Amino acid sequence: MIALIFRRFAGLIVTLLLVSAIIFAVMDLLPGDPASVILGTSASPDTLAALQKEMGLDRPLVVRYVAWLGGVLQGDLGRSYTYGVPVAGLIAERLAVTVPLALMAVVLSIALAIPLGVQAARHQNGAWDVFSGLFSHVSIAVPAFWVGLLLIILFSTTLGWLPAGGFPGWDAGAAESFKALFLPAVALALPQAGVLMRVTRSAVLEVMNEDFVRTARAKGLSEQTALWRHAVPNALIPVVTMLGLQFTFLIAGAVLVENVFNLPGLGRLAYQALSQRDVVVMQDVVLFFSGLVILMNFLVDLAYLVIDPRLRAGVR
Amino acid sequence: MSFLLRRPIFSIGLVITLTLVAIALVSLVWTPLPPTKMQIVHRLKPPMAQGLLGTDQFGRDVASMLMVGAWNSLSTSLLAVAIGATLGTGVGVIVAAIRGLTESVVMRICDIIFAVPPILSAMLLGAFIGSGRFTAIIAIAVFMVPVFARLMLGAAQQIWTRDYVTAAIGMGRNRAKITIVHVLPNIANQIIVQVTIQLGLAILTEAGLSFLGLGMPPPAPTWGRMLSDAQTFLGQAPWLALLPGLAIALAVMGLNMLGDGLRDLLDPRDQS
Numbered sequence: 001m002i003a004l005i006f007r008r009f010a011g012l013i014v015t016l017l018l019v020s021a022i023i024f025a026v027m028d029l030l031p032g033d034p035a036s037v038i039l040g041t042s043a044s045p046d047t048l049a050a051l052q053k054e055m056g057l058d059r060p061l062v063v064r065y066v067a068w069l070g071g072v073l074q075g076d077l078g079r080s081y082t083y084g085v086p087v088a089g090l091i092a093e094r095l096a097v098t099v100p101l102a103l104m105a106v107v108l109s110i111a112l113a114i115p116l117g118v119q120a121a122r123h124q125n126g127a128w129d130v131f132s133g134l135f136s137h138v139s140i141a142v143p144a145f146w147v148g149l150l151l152i153i154l155f156s157t158t159l160g161w162l163p164a165g166g167f168p169g170w171d172a173g174a175a176e177s178f179k180a181l182f183l184p185a186v187a188l189a190l191p192q193a194g195v196l197m198r199v200t201r202s203a204v205l206e207v208m209n210e211d212f213v214r215t216a217r218a219k220g221l222s223e224q225t226a227l228w229r230h231a232v233p234n235a236l237i238p239v240v241t242m243l244g245l246q247f248t249f250l251i252a253g254a255v256l257v258e259n260v261f262n263l264p265g266l267g268r269l270a271y272q273a274l275s276q277r278d279v280v281v282m283q284d285v286v287l288f289f290s291g292l293v294i295l296m297n298f299l300v301d302l303a304y305l306v307i308d309p310r311l312r313a314g315v316r
Numbered sequence: 317m318s319f320l321l322r323r324p325i326f327s328i329g330l331v332i333t334l335t336l337v338a339i340a341l342v343s344l345v346w347t348p349l350p351p352t353k354m355q356i357v358h359r360l361k362p363p364m365a366q367g368l369l370g371t372d373q374f375g376r377d378v379a380s381m382l383m384v385g386a387w388n389s390l391s392t393s394l395l396a397v398a399i400g401a402t403l404g405t406g407v408g409v410i411v412a413a414i415r416g417l418t419e420s421v422v423m424r425i426c427d428i429i430f431a432v433p434p435i436l437s438a439m440l441l442g443a444f445i446g447s448g449r450f451t452a453i454i455a456i457a458v459f460m461v462p463v464f465a466r467l468m469l470g471a472a473q474q475i476w477t478r479d480y481v482t483a484a485i486g487m488g489r490n491r492a493k494i495t496i497v498h499v500l501p502n503i504a505n506q507i508i509v510q511v512t513i514q515l516g517l518a519i520l521t522e523a524g525l526s527f528l529g530l531g532m533p534p535p536a537p538t539w540g541r542m543l544s545d546a547q548t549f550l551g552q553a554p555w556l557a558l559l560p561g562l563a564i565a566l567a568v569m570g571l572n573m574l575g576d577g578l579r580d581l582l583d584p585r586d587q588s
Contacts, residue, residue: 022425137572146561248433252521271439282443289436293433
């Protein structure tokens with residue numbers, strides 16, 4: 001077990017190193033270096049050369065990569081050109097919005113998807129099944145940022161129940177902050193829920209025919225107990241896998257939804273960095289998000305071990 | 317007809333997709349009004365009051381903009397998926413033929429590319445080479461490569477275990493020839509299904525990119541930018557936010573349903 005986790009962890013480190021190296025190399029290959037992107041086309045060659053030297057761009061790629069990596073390991077992600085502050089601080093500040101938002105969205109989507117999916121599997125081809133099938137078809141097809149706009153029209157401009165955007169900050173109180181994050185989280189959760197529901201349904205359907213569920217029924221457990229105690233936990237693996245796979249889309253959705261609701265999160269930071277041509281910030285945010293996706297996949301791998309005792313037993 | 321009635325998912329998907337394609341094609345030769353024509357006196361008119369679907373903040377005809385938007389969205393997505401599917405399938409079948417260390421290295425690289433959401437790679441690309449249709453296509457295509465590579469590797473690996481491939485190897489055919497003669501034709505169905513489904517995803521992504529201003533530049537109408545413009549007028553003119561989103565959702569739903577339907581149709585054994 002420990003050896004397996006250790007091996008997975010080593011794989012994680014290698015992947016993270018590779019992803020940073022690739023993004024670094026790609027940025028180097030693209031026409032225009034960060035200094036000229038920041039200064040624009042009107043800059044004089046002297047100014048450009050000075051900034052290039054200041055940013056260390058006159059050094060070879062490998063040297064810059066190693067220096068950058070060394071910095072990252074010490075928590076130094078470089079300085080934002082427009083804000084004039086360390087990028088690490090900027091990211092940490094924005095995470096206080098993006099992480100709760102993503103977590104709320106995941107929790108909401110699970111809370112919606114698992115009961116719906118299980119009910120659909122239990123009453124296969126019944127009204128529930130048809131309804132949830134329709135729900136999943138629709139929710140997979142709608143863009144999260146559009147759902148956000150619809151929620152604003154309904155709950156903010158029409159009913160006036162919830163704020164249309166902005167974030168008061170956690171200092172203003174948890175209740176106010178959660179209120180500001182609620183609509184964005186719902187917008188993010190709905191498309192996720194459709195996918196998760198579909199996976200839950202087919203996984204439960206498959207497990208329901210397994211011998212151990214039949215045994216559970218045969219020994220006199222009620223249908224509900226057999227379902228929730230024996231079938232559902234065994235159906236969770238594909239659901240967790242899907243959650244992991246969907247993480248990339250959750251992040252992409254968060255970038256958009258944060259911009260719809262004007263939330264000062266990482267996605268908004270990336271967007272602002274793009275319009276201000278703050279390449280250092282952009283590079284760091286992209287690396288950070290990619291690292292997060294890879295880390296998520298790693299956690300999903302670990303979660304298998306927790307969920308499924310058979311995998312633990314099979315470890316050599 | 318009964319063929320279509322017995323397959324509702326496929327039929328609905330087919331009808332929606334064909335309608336979308338037809339609207340996109342018609343927009344090339346005819347729209348009710350020129351989509352960029354501004355009539356400030358008729359600004360923010362609701363549907364039916366001015367034109368079929370109303371007007372936007374500059375008095376442009378929403379129906380015409382949606383029609384041209386269909387073409388812009390579909391053509392961008394189609395190009396992106398075509399590039400991604402060709403490269404990805406190529407990588408998948410080549411790796412399936414070579415196997416060994418190449419397989420694990422290539423698949424690891426695919427995992428890494430897959431870890432960068434297309435929205436973010438479009439932002440990175442946008443900063444360096446400028447945003448626009450080209451950037452959007454590249455960003456979406458790059459993301460599609462690992463998707464197709466993974467799926468087609470799996471599909472190709474299955475073909476390599478078949479008896480007729482073993483026979484071909486026994487006859488001394490080389491791996492490149494087997495890939496072309498046996499593997500590709502036998503995974504063609506799965507490629508078609510995936511292209512359909514990924515087209516839906518590409519349309520969603522393209523909408524997101526143009527929402528952020530990373531798609532085709534103005535004045536070309538795109539569904540994403542129409543939504544972004546509508547944000548300012550949510551209270552006054554909610555239909556401006558409703559209609560382009562409906563167009564996106566319908567297009568994606570149609571393609572997804574068509575893809576699901578095609579899967580059942582082309583591969584009756586795999587109906588999980």
